Amino acid sequence: MDKFLIVGLGNPGAEYAKTRHNAGYMVLDAFAKASNIVFEDKRYGYVCETSLRGRKLILLKPTTYMNLSGNAVRYWLNKEHIDESHLLVIVDDLSLPFGTLRLKGNGSAGTHNGLGHIQQLIGQQYARLRLGIGNDFPRGAQIDYVLGEFSEEESEALPAVMDTAVEIIKSFVLSGVDITMNQYNKKSKR
Numbered sequence: 001m002d003k004f005l006i007v008g009l010g011n012p013g014a015e016y017a018k019t020r021h022n023a024g025y026m027v028l029d030a031f032a033k034a035s036n037i038v039f040e041d042k043r044y045g046y047v048c049e050t051s052l053r054g055r056k057l058i059l060l061k062p063t064t065y066m067n068l069s070g071n072a073v074r075y076w077l078n079k080e081h082i083d084e085s086h087l088l089v090i091v092d093d094l095s096l097p098f099g100t101l102r103l104k105g106n107g108s109a110g111t112h113n114g115l116g117h118i119q120q121l122i123g124q125q126y127a128r129l130r131l132g133i134g135n136d137f138p139r140g141a142q143i144d145y146v147l148g149e150f151s152e153e154e155s156e157a158l159p160a161v162m163d164t165a166v167e168i169i170k171s172f173v174l175s176g177v178d179i180t181m182n183q184y185n186k187k188s189k190r
Contacts (some may be wrong), residue, residue, distance in 0.1 A: 003056045004086045004173050005076055006031070009114040012046075012063040018149045020133040023092035024114075025061050027131065030162035031169060032059060044072035055173050058082070069114040070121035077122065087126040088172050090165065091115060094146070096132025098154055099161045102185055103129050103168060105177045127177045129168055131161065 010016065010025030017025075032039060032048055039046035039061065046061040058080055062072035077087060091112055096102060106125045109115035115128065137145035150158060164184070171180040 001051075001054060001056050002086065003058065003080055003082045004088070005058050005060060005073070005080065005082045006088050006090070006169055006173075007060045007062065007069075007073055007076075008090045009066060009069050009092075010061060011065050012061075016147070019147050020092050020150060021066065021146045023131040023133060024090040026158070027090045027129075027162055027165040027169075028059050028061055030159075031166045034166055044075050047076070052170060052173055057173060066114040068117055070117035070119075073118050074121045084122060084126045088129060088169065089115065089118060089126060090129045090131065090169075092133045092146070093130035094133060094135045094142070096130055096134075098132055098134035099157055100132035101129060101161065101165055101168060102132070103127065103172070103177065103181045105181065127172060129165065129172075131165060 006028065008024030008026070008028035010022035016022050035050045037048045037050050039048045039059070045063045048059050050057050050059070058076060060072060060076050062069045064072050073087070073089070076082070077084065091114060093102070093112070095110070105127050107128070108124060109119045133146070168180060168184050171183060
């Protein structure tokens, strides 16, 4: 059975639960809810498993805090013997307008500390799904913005964004990164 590791980056703890930086966690929570599965607290993260048309999906929300996300990703890839081509990491992205979803087959970490740590430990040959959180903050206020909660208007729009992100994950698993990029990167603007 083909296995996939789907990782949603975020920070553990109630104080971070609804923050922009936890967009990766939110996507996996939406996926788990739609699949009727529940996360368990395991080594390096909250983990649950499901299957999709004969493929096994392991969903991981690292509990290592963002800057050490690579530890959790490397551990679960090795533990489950999953190839990096079957890894998808979901992150928030300041450089994309709110609600925009972008899938890439590989690439640099940019300024994202979570991706940076993963890249240090396993390289950059893995897929990532970036969820735009916008960058509507004054100079010097980036940390407060990223660790702040979504606005009321954004919160109302989030469920539709999450639904599309769940579709993208399923397409990545069933059809691969190239077909999924072609299908969703053009139309995933709000």
